[in-house]
Amino acid sequence: MVKTIKEITIALNEAHQYEEWMQDIEQDERAGVQKVWKQWNNRMEKEKKKLAEHESKVKFDMSFLSSYEQLLAGIDEAGRGPLAGPVVTAAVILPRNCExxxxxxxxKQLPKKAREEFANIIKEHALAYSIHFQDAKVIDELNIYEATKQSMKKSIENLRICPDFCIVDAMKLPVDIPQSSIIKGDAKSLSIxxxxxxxxxxxxxxxxxxxEKYPVYGFDQNAGYGTKQHLEALEEFGYIEEHRKSFEPIKSMVGAKERVLL
Incomplete structure (x- = not known):
């Protein structure tokens, strides 16, 4: 029985692997059928690639453990470069079954919606996770590298389960737990x-x-980074408490203000 293009499209959308009935679709010469068949094959190739990348990340993580019972924590940060706001670090221990x-x-490779969805999935299914905020004041007191390091340390210490090994994105941490610093770890490790x-x-x-509190700086769009709009707002409205006073151009603005007061 010949199926309509709409019926074939629905069937293909529901299929996740090659099945015997697809032989008829391969031989169907209708342009519309061949179009949806090509789309299905492209989708399967993307899914195959995604699964292979996932398995590679899982294998990478497992390479740091000496037994199946051991637990691995991945640690990373966000926000080292912006002119405003905290640097945020997170530590997470994932379960063995990571489907x-x-x-x-x-x-950085995922759209905002995908990040939000995965964040919820991670929080629901991780064995343990911890998120730490290091504010601008501490960043100015310590410097961004040291502030990030101390925040990562706290992220690990705040985990409700102590891991057997930690892998950290490009950072060596002052913790007693065995660890490894991984360059571009967020591209190699599922945990990171x-x-x-x-x-x-x-x-x-x-x-x-x-x-919501300071709309003139456009933080919802620039996340505190030094975009043209953000720099223009700094020039016009000055800096606020959440700006990093050790970062330029805020550092020069603070210095100029202090000289005026003198």
Whole structure:
């Protein structure tokens, strides 16, 4: 029985693997049928690639553990570069069965909606997770590198389960737990990628709330980074408490203000 293009489209949308009935679709010469058939194959290729990347990240994480019973924590940060707002760090311990996490990637590679959805999935299914905010005042007191390091340390210490090993995105931490610093870890490790999503999502939410209080700086769009609009707002309205006084151009603005007061 010949099916309509609409019926074939619905059937393909519901299919997640090649099945015998698809042989008829392959031989169907209608342009509309071949179009949806090509779309289905492209979707399957993307899913295949996504699964392969997921399995590679899981294998990478497992390589740091000596037994199946051991637990691994991934740690990452968001917001080292902005002119305003906190640096946010996260630590996460994922379960062995990670099917729910297929598609998790470096937070910078995911659209905002996907980050939000994955953040909820991670919070629901992780064995443990912790998020820490290091505010602008501490960043100015310590410097951004040290402030990030101390925040990551607190993220680990706040986990309700102590991991057997930690992998950290490009940072060596002052903790007694065995660890490894991974360059571009959020692209290699599922655990670090999950931590990057938690940190980025939490920071975005904070900056959106800050935007409600100080809309002139456009924090909901620039997340505190030095965009043209943000720099123009700084020039016109000056800096606020949440701006990092050790970062330029705020540092020079603070210095100029102090010289006037003298």
């Amino acid at each position: 729910k996490f297929i598609g998790i990637n470096d937070s 990628a999950a931590a990057s999503i938690l940190a980025k999502n939490a920071r975005d939410e904070f900056m959106e709330q800050l935007h």
